[in-house]
Amino acid sequence: MTLAITIGVLVFGAVFLMLQRGLVRIILGFVMLGHAVNLMLMSAGGTFRRAQPLLGYTSADTASDPLPQAFVLTAIVIAFSITIYMLTLAATGTDDDTEDAS
Amino acid sequence: MNSALLPLLVAAPLSVAGLLILTWLPLWLSRTLLLAPSAVTLVASTALLWQTRDGSMLSHNVALWAEGVSIPFVVDTFSALMLWTTSLLVLVCAAFAIAVGDDKASYFGPLVLVLSAGVTGALMTGDLFNLFVFIEVMLLPAYGLLAMLGSLRRLKSGRIYVTLNLLTSTIFLAGVALVYGAADTVNLGRLAGAAAESPMVATGMGVIILALSVKSAAVPVHGWLARTYPSTSPAVTALFSGLHTKVAIYAIYRLYAVVFDGDATFLWIGVVVFSLTMLVGVLGAVGEDTTRSILVFHMISQIGYILLGVALFTELGLMAGIFYLIHHMIVKASLFLSTGAIEHTHGTGALNRLGGIAKREPLLALIFMGAALSLAGLPPFSGFVAKLTLVAGAFQAGEWVAAVIAVAVSLFTLMSMLKIWGGVFWGKEPEPRRPVEEPQTEGNGATSVLVRPKVPTVMLIPGVVLAATTLSIGLGATVLLDLSATAAANLLDTSTYVEAVLG
Numbered sequence: 001m002t003l004a005i006t007i008g009v010l011v012f013g014a015v016f017l018m019l020q021r022g023l024v025r026i027i028l029g030f031v032m033l034g035h036a037v038n039l040m041l042m043s044a045g046g047t048f049r050r051a052q053p054l055l056g057y058t059s060a061d062t063a064s065d066p067l068p069q070a071f072v073l074t075a076i077v078i079a080f081s082i083t084i085y086m087l088t089l090a091a092t093g094t095d096d097d098t099e100d101a102s
Numbered sequence: 103m104n105s106a107l108l109p110l111l112v113a114a115p116l117s118v119a120g121l122l123i124l125t126w127l128p129l130w131l132s133r134t135l136l137l138a139p140s141a142v143t144l145v146a147s148t149a150l151l152w153q154t155r156d157g158s159m160l161s162h163n164v165a166l167w168a169e170g171v172s173i174p175f176v177v178d179t180f181s182a183l184m185l186w187t188t189s190l191l192v193l194v195c196a197a198f199a200i201a202v203g204d205d206k207a208s209y210f211g212p213l214v215l216v217l218s219a220g221v222t223g224a225l226m227t228g229d230l231f232n233l234f235v236f237i238e239v240m241l242l243p244a245y246g247l248l249a250m251l252g253s254l255r256r257l258k259s260g261r262i263y264v265t266l267n268l269l270t271s272t273i274f275l276a277g278v279a280l281v282y283g284a285a286d287t288v289n290l291g292r293l294a295g296a297a298a299e300s301p302m303v304a305t306g307m308g309v310i311i312l313a314l315s316v317k318s319a320a321v322p323v324h325g326w327l328a329r330t331y332p333s334t335s336p337a338v339t340a341l342f343s344g345l346h347t348k349v350a351i352y353a354i355y356r357l358y359a360v361v362f363d364g365d366a367t368f369l370w371i372g373v374v375v376f377s378l379t380m381l382v383g384v385l386g387a388v389g390e391d392t393t394r395s396i397l398v399f400h401m402i403s404q405i406g407y408i409l410l411g412v413a414l415f416t417e418l419g420l421m422a423g424i425f426y427l428i429h430h431m432i433v434k435a436s437l438f439l440s441t442g443a444i445e446h447t448h449g450t451g452a453l454n455r456l457g458g459i460a461k462r463e464p465l466l467a468l469i470f471m472g473a474a475l476s477l478a479g480l481p482p483f484s485g486f487v488a489k490l491t492l493v494a495g496a497f498q499a500g501e502w503v504a505a506v507i508a509v510a511v512s513l514f515t516l517m518s519m520l521k522i523w524g525g526v527f528w529g530k531e532p533e534p535r536r537p538v539e540e541p542q543t544e545g546n547g548a549t550s551v552l553v554r555p556k557v558p559t560v561m562l563i564p565g566v567v568l569a570a571t572t573l574s575i576g577l578g579a580t581v582l583l584d585l586s587a588t589a590a591a592n593l594l595d596t597s598t599y600v601e602a603v604l605g
Contacts, residue, residue: 040276067282075275078238085264086265089257
């Protein structure tokens with residue numbers, strides 16, 4: 001439940017930020033959206049199993065699912081690189097497009 | 103070809119890209135290295151087509167991990183066809199970029215190679231999350247290419263392109279999370295038919311299909327395409343048009359066939375949306391006044407045709423859709439490259455600032471006319487066969503409204519092609535915008551006249567190759583029709599595919 005609420009709050013903030021004009025705010029919105037989706041991936045593995053997934057140490061009933069964690073790791077790397085690229089786009093060019101289009 | 107070699111098709115372009123970044127090589131060598139991986143893929147995919155022509159499949163668990171943990175790479179007729187076409191397009195577009203000098207921009211070669219590796223991977227993978235990764239591998243270099251080349255508008259359109267694709271990729275990822283939560287797997291073999299049985303998986307897959315529809319620019323989420331593609335360089339536009347949206351279309355075909363098992367419940371949505379796509383795309387082209395923006399709107403309209411095949415989900419419909427997909431990739435790239443050659447030589451693609459090209463460049467005019475007639479669906483080009491089978495498929499499935507729209511839109515397409523033809527190839531050459539200095543008549547009295555540039559032959563070759571391909575597909579349509587039929591049969595009955603994925 002906590003996860004669901006957190007995801008909801010993050011998506012709310014992300015959508016609000018993405019609807020702004022400035023590119024930096026849009027980027028911050030994307031960062032939040034990325035976090036929301038990463039939490040979704042985490043919750044997809046089931047939050048009730050928390051033990052470390054080590055063969056021989058923990059039984060399969062309590063071990064957490066490593067696959068969604070690997071997904072999240074991959075997704076974080078990709079989102080990180082695109083965020084950097086977008087920040088570069090925000091810095092190049094004349095202005096941050098905060099004015100109304102003329 | 104041994105199935106253990108499949109991962110090499112992805113690894114080779116990536117390694118060459120790394121080599122090109124890390125080392126400084128003479129121009130001729132780096133150009134050879136840019137073309138070589140696509141040429142190898144072209145040869146390899148021809149071999150794959152030959153091996154899979156009877157409907158059999160090749161599969162390989164990457165790094166030989168056990169089934170369930172590993173990433174499966176699977177090639178059937180459909181993916182082999184796509185591999186063949188995409189590698190041909192990468193080869194031809196890279197050759198065009200070399201001809202116009204785009205490749206001198208720093209890192210052009212490595213970016214194109216990474217892009218092609220991503221496309222190859224996305225076409226072969228049998229894992230939903232891996233599909234997301236490969237689509238990202240394909241998109242990241244595209245961001246760079248889009249912002250590097252073309253008019254100054256590219257920075258603005260670069261922003262639109264990056265934000266849109268990041269948003270849809272994130273939605274895609276959310277869909278993957280939902281599917282994993284509901285089905286506990288993202289392996290396509292294990293997900294087979296899952297969406298038809300469980301509404302929870304169907305919801306997750308619906309989110310994924312939505313993200314893919316945005317990426318393939320179906321109406322009403324098509325606006326980004328017309329805003330971004332015309333502002334980069336022509337070679338890059340041709341490359342993107344052949345690869346990006348088409349990989350998304352391929353994924354829609356594959357996922358709907360495997361995971362939804364062709365569930366008839368949702369097909370009507372597809373028929374409505376894709377009929378609208380055909381109509382809106384072609385009407386959007388009416389208001390445009392440069393060659394490339396007209397062509398981009400036509401692309402949207404053609405995407406409607408291609409996706410109509412999957413919305414019919416009959417044997418004839420799927421076959422027509424796959425045939426149309428291959429035909430469209432080749433023809434569209436040909437059109438972008440032939441108008442791109444004009445744009446590079448004359449400095450503009452605006453209809454009102456060009457004219458009389460047909461008299462000066464007869465070969466170029468011939469290429470353009472061939473590809474344009476093929477796009478509109480006139481015999482003897484491949485477009486005729488594609489449209490005929492698709493309309494027949496729509497009638498057979500009882501979707502006569504979609505069939506009527508498909509025929510009507512063809513007429514509009516022809517009209518738009520005539521608009522480009524009339525504006526660029528016929529008519530008078532417009533007066534130069536800047537006043538030309540008076541001819542100097544001093545000295546020996548020789549007069550210098552204004553010499554209009556002529557399109558170099560080397561820029562024409564890529565367009566010629568693609569136009570010849572569409573003509574030969576049109577004349578020898580049975581070959582591609584047979585292959586499409588095999589691919590369609592594999593989509594209708596996914597048991598072979600599932601078996602191959604599960605190894």
